[in-house]
Amino acid sequence: MATKTKRYNIRIAGVGGQGVVTSAHILGNAMSAAGKYASLVPFFGSEKRMAPVEAYVRASDEPIYEVGEVVYPNVIMIYHPQVITHGKSYTMPFYSGLKENGIVIINTDVDVLTDEDKKVLDDLNTQIVMYNATGLAMDIAGTELATNMAMLGFFFGITKLVSFEHIEQAVRERFLGNTFVASGGTASLDSAIEKKFKRKVELLEKNMQVIKKSFKIVEEQGWTEEKEPVNA
């Protein structure tokens, strides 16, 4: 019998404007930078501000074959409390499909889970993390746009899938180097990026500080995954 693979099937839910898809790309690229495996399903549709947005990432030490949205996740990341409180989610309740021994990370400043929710999650032996990631982003980077970085920091801090350097490489690639999709608009975008390069470097720096801080919080709070690696 084969050994269990460390494998995370992640569903990220947030609202338009939070950089849900961007952080999914960074997550995938960080895995790739570490020589590990990741696959992501970009979300396509009308992406409007404050409308529900979901992204799906699979991350593993081993090659990943599976494609498509993650219907049965073992990690759920909620970037905005309204996903839960206003039902801004493609799947209701937000934890539908969640597997046993999973992780749920929620960005919120208040407890948004009902007793009923908590019972279901407890029955599944879920590790629940609730933290004001937006507040953290504001404090460190001075912008709520870095919320996604805090969330990424929590995820990697908990799972220890890749090192800080790999995350930095992925974030840098995302902000400074565009290798994802070549199309007609790329050329003009590049020159615009060049003009704003200085600002981008500053932004990158701030983002990395947010991630560093969130790593620290994970340590302080004792969230680090000490159990058996979860199995997807």
Add this chain to the structure above:
Amino acid sequence: MYYVARVDEEKCATYNCKQCTLFCPEANTLMFDERKNAAYVNEPRCKGCALCVYVCSDLLKRDCITMEMVTTE
């Protein structure tokens, strides 16, 4: 049994017109023999539309072509 156009070559030779050959819808059918200075019909190819009769008789009043019933042998 079917109609084909027949050119009265002697009569046709008295004119130098070639007009019928220019209006036949079929290629290589209503031909002009330069030696005889007269049009002639490659009968197996003629579909019997009588356009040449219209050109020769109605337009030019020369009456050199008639439609005739032929039989395949």
Add this chain to the structure above:
Amino acid sequence: MPEQKVVDIDYLLKEAPRERHFITGAQAMAEAVKRANVDMAIAYPITPQSEVMHLVGDLYAQGYLKDYYRAEEEYGTMSAIAGASRAGVRVFTATSGPGLLRGIEAIASWPGHRIPAVLGVLTRVVNAPLSIQPDNIELAYLLHSGVVLLHAENQQDVFDMTLAAFAISEMVDVYIPVAVATEGFFVTHAKGYVEMTPEDMKLPPRDPYKAPVPVTDCEVPPARIQRDAPVQKSNFMSYLIHAVWQQEVWSSTQRAMKYIYKYLNGPIEVVNPDADVFVVASGCAAAQGREAVRYAQEEGLNVGLVKIKSIRPFPAQEVREALKNAKGVVIPEHNIEGWLSKEVKAAIPNSGIVVDGPRVYGGMTLPVELIMEEIYKILGIKQEKKVVI
């Protein structure tokens, strides 16, 4: 663009060094086109295909292709592809779902016209209600068109199959179009690792005179069949001419098989050949099947995978051989009709062992868990509820 040197087909496809890149399926298809010495491409937008033809357009701008334009719509595209191919150049286009159906009248005539074109099919929902997601029902329409149809599981397959398609379609004993299909979004817009040949190497150019049916270029006598619509002779002539010609077209499809063996390691891939239960799948359903085999291994179950790479010609004999000791067969598919299931059932003597499904449609993802459920059922395993539904 780098100076590209022409290398032998066998060398490029089988021996040339390869370098690993992390790219999308759309990029993989364009990268294959880049190395295929394509003369001309004709594009028409439809999601999720468009990305492929954007990238091919970039190749034209860089000088890899000699001509490229955006056509009026798919029927116009496919017709112009036929025109260009008949004049002897190497051509490429791609489409999706409704676009494929709009173009299919022309596409279905390509084999009969003996047009060695390569067509990318990046699947998408057909029919109402509208969705742009990767249901692959459209491939059912291609099955009966006479084209060689390859179905790619992932980005690597897209690259390999597209490059090989150009070689296969122009083989004198084949000389019909080759379609390379893969699921839209799941493969086209997602990144995967692709081992690619160097970009400074390309296939030899098309030799338009190495052909069973001459090109129409006023340099050689045209084929009589191309000028005479047999229907104007007599009914019997038209039956006869059409029948023998189509027989030859479908034989050509069969003859493509030896090149599928040569360049793509055969029409099927078998994982765990001694398994009790097999997942039989094509395209990205095969990826889900591969994952199911991994799940099953972790649970100590003896499950295997038969991935079908070539849908036309269909590897009936190979499938029959691979499944001869199977106790059960699960066929996951991305369409409501189950066209692959029908093909497999027709190929094996004991079709009763086949489970119809799981199937997802509308372009939804195909969770591995659904495949596992069918495997549990076949093996009589009672499943504990482990997820919130």
Add this chain to the structure above:
Amino acid sequence: MGLRYVQPAPGFKQYLPKDYVDLIDFGPFGKEVDASQIGQFKEILEEHPMCAGCWMAYFVRVFYASLPNPEDTIVLGTAGCARLALSQAAVPFIYGNYGDTNAVASGLTRALNLRFPDKQKDVIAIAGDGGLMDIGFSMTMHSWFRKEKFTTIMVDNEVYGNTGGQESGMSPKGVQLKMAPKGKKFDKLPATELAKLAGCVYVVKIAPTNIKRLSKVIKRAILAARHFGPTFIHAYTSCNIEYSIPTEEVLRDAREREKKDFGFEEYMTDEVKAFFEEIEKKKKEVKA
């Protein structure tokens, strides 16, 4: 080069059918023939199954006799009557699918230009009113918008003749035909106007009543397409069957329609005009 392919291998000529031998000996290949000499040379068009007295068949005959370069010409047709004759000529003919002539011709012309940048290969799409203005409308228009360098000829019989007489977009308003049991509700499409708007550099409307003029515009359309862009000829080629015209009357009908609504119109861009003037000038110089 094209001429080479009609030449039989040495010693083989005596075994060929008479029609073929005649074509080699008395055909127009490699010669400059004048269409008004038809009847005096072997035409490249052969026997075909079009109806007796068909004016479209007549057009096709004059068309083939007018090609400036028959040995390097490719003709494209689609479903409809015309292809029954078009395909029966010693010129490569492509029969594609329904209404696809101008799309196929676009690909073909571009590809021939890629393969033979230094040679002139003429591509001509000939289809009926249904093929070009109904089912193939977008492909016709877009080949013009794209400025594809080939000639489009519409043989307009104002009806779907080949399928048994249905209304087409080019049927005159009010006419009662199959699928228009109460008469056609809208006007004939303004094909030549569309052609001009879409960017054709040479556009002609003509009823084939004068072979010299007809032949001249066919030649002109082909020559202009070589250098400047799309060219279009809209020719009235009546259907004597569906419009119940006695066969011997089809020429009379064409002359009447010419007076009524098919008067000769020839449009060309200044560039094309200058080009033809230059050609005429050179011809005169040679004669003098």
